Amino acid sequence: MTDDTLDWISVGHVDDLPEGRVKTVTARTTSICLVHFDGQWTAMDNHCPHQRGPLGEGSIEKGVEGKCWLRCPWHGWDFDPLTGAPPGGHEDTGQKLFPLDIRDGEIFVGLEPEPPHTRTTTDVMVETMANWGVQSVFGMVGHSNLGLSDAIRRSVVDGRLRYYGIRHEGVAGFAASAYGKLTGEPAACLTIAGPGATNLLTGMWDAKVDRAPVLALTGQVQTQVFGPGAFQDIDLGSAFAAVSAFSQPVLSSSNHAELMSLACKTALVEQNVAHLVFPDDAQTLPSSQEAARPKGRMGRTDVTPAAADIDAAVDMLNGARRPVVIVGHGAYGARDAIIALAEKIGAPVLTTFKAKGLVPDSHPLGGGVLGRSGTPIASWFMNEADVILVLGASFSNHTGIASHEKIIQVDYDRMQLGKFHPVDLPIWGEIGAFCNAASARIARNPNAVDQEAEMAERWAIWRREKHRRLAEEAGRGIHSFAIFDLLGQLVPDDTIFAVDVGNNTYSFGRYLETKGTQRVLMSGYLGSIGYGFPAAIGAWAATQDKAALKGRKVVSISGDGGFGQYPMDFTTAVKYGMNITHVLLHNGELGKISKEQRSGEWPVWETDLVNPSFAAFARLCGGQGHKVTDSADLEAALREALGATGPALVEIMTDAELV
The missing domain is CATH 3.40.50.970 (Thiamin diphosphate (ThDP)-binding fold, Pyr/PP domains)
Structure with missing residues (x-):
């Protein structure tokens, strides 16, 4: 092939490589060993024929007879630095040489035009x-x-x-x-x-x-x-x-x-x-096969429960004076249908922690999270209920749904129905289909209690209690309630929260009041520390892919122990311009484990942490970083971080005892 038919590709400047040295350069995708030796320049195939060792990482050395050889850095195979020929004994052909030209100090290597890509x-x-x-x-x-x-x-x-x-x-x-x-x-x-x-x-x-x-x-x-x-x-x-x-x-x-x-x-x-x-x-075998498509491979997911089960559920709900609805993560797709049903019978809606926000706390019937991470509002309504309708929840011990109450359980997964104990009415079907079918026939019991009014009273009691807890601050850090109360007020109504594991998670579940269509992501059953910020990366990516999620704000929450698991991926968020606000509660210890040690009457041992300034770390990575040591500075820091166009971290110095 003549010089005028080659593609001439720049691989560097003569000043880049001193006399007697070699280096690896790349022309298009071809790896080349560039040689500067004895006043001459050579470009040869960079791969040693032995095990494809990189000759450009080798060196030019004198052999036993005084001749200089280019030596492979992996196993010492030798080649003439200008011709690529071996000394003999292991290969006859030597290394392939590429045409080379120097123009005004710039080095060009000639390659044959790139062939069409072979489908793999x-x-x-x-x-x-x-x-x-x-x-x-x-x-x-x-x-x-x-x-x-x-x-x-x-x-x-x-x-x-x-x-x-x-x-x-x-x-x-x-x-x-x-x-x-x-x-x-x-x-x-x-x-x-x-x-x-x-x-x-x-x-x-x-x-x-x-x-x-x-x-x-x-x-x-x-x-x-x-x-x-x-x-x-x-x-x-x-x-x-x-x-x-x-x-x-x-x-x-x-x-x-x-x-x-x-x-x-x-x-x-x-x-x-x-x-x-x-x-x-x-991975690179040639293939002429066409890519497959999903058309004709998937059916609809609407599964309406049996008519007899709907009849029985309607009878139980119509007869209830204090019905309560408990929803789990499996009910997310039926949010609107659940709210419509609950409003029709005036039933409070409580959520598992994994479903926090499915029915927002701002709704007149929203009772917040039930269980260890929840509110006294939710537990009060559950204990007063005469019929509980459980939708898409698994009855985990963390949630603590009362097994002695009259229970209607609806789930798409038949294995979840009555999994841990019998329920009065297990119903298999898609939750939205059940709600739509039942709503058409249920009516509020004329003797039903006005639970909506009770809900307002219970929220007022709980909010007064939360504000009283601010007096517990003793100068050792900011109270978790102050953080989550303010964060809940400042974030958009459609925020996606990604929460980690630890005391910060319990405080989030207990104190932050959800609104609008907010979503909460967590490591539910595995409970893996370190989940929060990586989950925010996944959530942000989803906001770029899915039209229904476009423009939604992503906020992640962790303690210093959780963020310390994968801190370097803050640079991933910087690299891709991810609009993530990370709220980091820094108390210098694995606070949840310290609490468990005390609860089990163990001495607190090896839960203390040595940390950098996470705010400074965020800035070094190229993002925003704010450090808050006083409650008076909290709002300004959160507002600035939430308004950032890229990743921002708010490091808040907290008291591990105030959760």
Whole structure:
């Protein structure tokens, strides 16, 4: 090929490389060893033929006969620095040389015009994934997922996907889990083999136990070295078996479009983790297969309960003088239908902690959270009820739904019905369908108590009590009530909260009064510390993907122990301009554990923490950082952080005893 038909690509300047040195440069995607030796310049293939070691990271050294050789840094193979020829004995052809030209001190390498991209197995699978509605991928590019990563890159360039490169795979797992909880649709998370995949597991368990759809894509070593103990080779099928509803390897003989379709369908239908293992050599195989689409693969989800069950529920509710509705996370999709039913019979609506905000505290029948993280309002109404309608809740011991009351339980998952103890009327069906069918026939009992008036009274009592608690401040930090009372007033009505684990979480559940259509994301059943800020990353990504979430503010909350788990991913938020406000309650200890040690009559041991200034850290990362030590400065700091266009952190010095 003549010089005028080549693509001449700049790879640097002559001043970049001293005499007698080599370096790695890249022209397009071709890795080249650039050599400056004996006053001459050479560009050769950068990969040693032994194990593809990078010659550009090697050195030019004198051999035993005084001749100089370019030595591979991995295993010492030698090549003539100007011709690429070996000394003999292991290769006959030597290294490929590329045309090189120097123009006004700038170095150009000539490459043949780039051939058209050859469609690969992972191109097919990524396109299929996008066709099924996956819009965001959280992950880390690495040596055992490069073929898959390039297929994802192509879809990002084409506008079919968004990609967020995280700093720790645990963040990718939590972000994808939070995305699934918020939207009911899967995001994907990408890792390498070995430690990258194992780092993902905690987030996958969070998704599994909280019923969030997630697609896990893990790289793997080449199929020919499975098992013998190759570098980073672990049995990923076994590692993910317990945490996933679907886990399959991607092989050369697989039906690649169908395999991805089954993974996506499993995640959606089962609301669970679907996992695919991509061996390195299976990622770039040529493929002429078309990407699959979901049309004709999914049915409607409206399941109306049996008529006899609706009849029985209507009879019980019509006869109730003090009906109460308790809603869990599984009822989110039926919010409007639930409110309509509750208003028709004047029933207070209490929520589990995971469903906080489903019916806002600002609603005349909203009674707040029930259970350990809840309000005395909710527990009072539950204890006074004569019929309890439980919608999409699991009866966890954290919530403490009274088992001795008359209970109607409705759930789409039949295994949840009467799971821990018998209920008076277990009903299988979709919650919205039940509410719509029952609402048409129920009527308020003429002898019913005016519980709406009682609700107003109970809120007044609780608000007076909360304000009295401010007197407990003793100069050791700001009271949690002051923080969450003010935050609740300042945030928009459609805020998405991502909360961590610890005393900060209990205080949030107890003190922050929800309004509008606010949502709360948490690590519910797994209860994993460190969840809050990664979950906010996932929630923010969802606000970019989903029209119904566009423009919604994301606020994350943690203690210093929780934020310290994954602090470097604050730089991820900076990199992608994520509009996240993080509220950090800094008390210098794992306060919840200290409290548990005292409660169990143990000495408090090893719960103290040594921390930096988190506000200064946020600023060093390129975001906003505000530190608050006095309640008088709290409002200004929160207002400024909430108004930021990128990530902002408010570090509030708190008293671990005031929760």
